[in-house]
Amino acid sequence: MRRRRRRHSQRKFGKRVATLEEAVAEGQRHVGMTGPANSRVIEAGAIRRFVEALGDSNPLYTDPEYARQTRWGGIIAPPTFLCTIQAPLTLPDLGFGRVNLNGGNSYKWHRPVRPGDVITAQATLVEVRGAQSSSGVLLILVREIRYTDQDGRLVAEGRSTGLRR
Amino acid sequence: MLVSRTLRLSEVHVGDELPPLTKHPTTRQLVQYAGASGDFYEIHYEKPFAEAAGLPGVILHGLLKAGWLGELVQTWAGPNAFVRHIEASYRGIDQPGRPYVLGGRVVSTEASTDSDGSGVVELELWGQDETGRRTTIGKARVELEA
Numbered sequence: 001m002r003r004r005r006r007r008h009s010q011r012k013f014g015k016r017v018a019t020l021e022e023a024v025a026e027g028q029r030h031v032g033m034t035g036p037a038n039s040r041v042i043e044a045g046a047i048r049r050f051v052e053a054l055g056d057s058n059p060l061y062t063d064p065e066y067a068r069q070t071r072w073g074g075i076i077a078p079p080t081f082l083c084t085i086q087a088p089l090t091l092p093d094l095g096f097g098r099v100n101l102n103g104g105n106s107y108k109w110h111r112p113v114r115p116g117d118v119i120t121a122q123a124t125l126v127e128v129r130g131a132q133s134s135s136g137v138l139l140i141l142v143r144e145i146r147y148t149d150q151d152g153r154l155v156a157e158g159r160s161t162g163l164r165r
Numbered sequence: 166m167l168v169s170r171t172l173r174l175s176e177v178h179v180g181d182e183l184p185p186l187t188k189h190p191t192t193r194q195l196v197q198y199a200g201a202s203g204d205f206y207e208i209h210y211e212k213p214f215a216e217a218a219g220l221p222g223v224i225l226h227g228l229l230k231a232g233w234l235g236e237l238v239q240t241w242a243g244p245n246a247f248v249r250h251i252e253a254s255y256r257g258i259d260q261p262g263r264p265y266v267l268g269g270r271v272v273s274t275e276a277s278t279d280s281d282g283s284g285v286v287e288l289e290l291w292g293q294d295e296t297g298r299r300t301t302i303g304k305a306r307v308e309l310e311a
Contacts, residue, residue: 053201056236060244069168070244079235079248083228099218102227106252
């Protein structure tokens, strides 16, 4: 199975192809690597476009009059809105697999995000390992992302598991 | 607009199920989500690209499914509830054109030490496809007021 995929990849991309073991060993050399901090002003319009894309009609995220009557006193962003702030982490090509899949996401919030906040996202590579799944071998890369606000306070912590196969 | 009620901790019991949320994702919605989230990976809207990557066609963003779990939880708990934690694990791929149902169940409730009646509810969450296969497994912690 693996050999067949390797041949396919070599034909398609014509570049060096690593075994899972090689890719894991190379990837693990980069554990602890931190990407650049990326800051973004949170805009009400961006929140609106995000909840429209989800199909979530909760007025807490879009209606200032409504949101003013809640404990928050104004609009907040929905929980997973933080994923719109990219936290770049560019790893060297590990030469393995041909598609990246999202294996999972986790967020812990310390407070909601509001329009006007300036949120900074920064990712760190925390784990690289291999795994066997029903669909073949996988290269697993786990990133942790810290989200801080304009006062330097921690707003949320994210963890994302990327699968390469 | 009248503000929706927020659940109180005393109204929530272990085993309670959240009203399910049914979504009907389309490729159009995936394009919309790509634009709103900034995730423009072509496997979510370009069929030939997805097929060349070994997928059966374009697939839903994992974070779209996580976003729906957030919607499920906040809608159930009410506007004054604070969603503290959501975790989603994607166990299978999902394609547009098929209904997707999000659900959840209360697994524990814990009163805060302030003894003011507030506290934290823990939920198990899932998303399932039309065959009943749970392709998303998750959990959440939600803070409720007294």
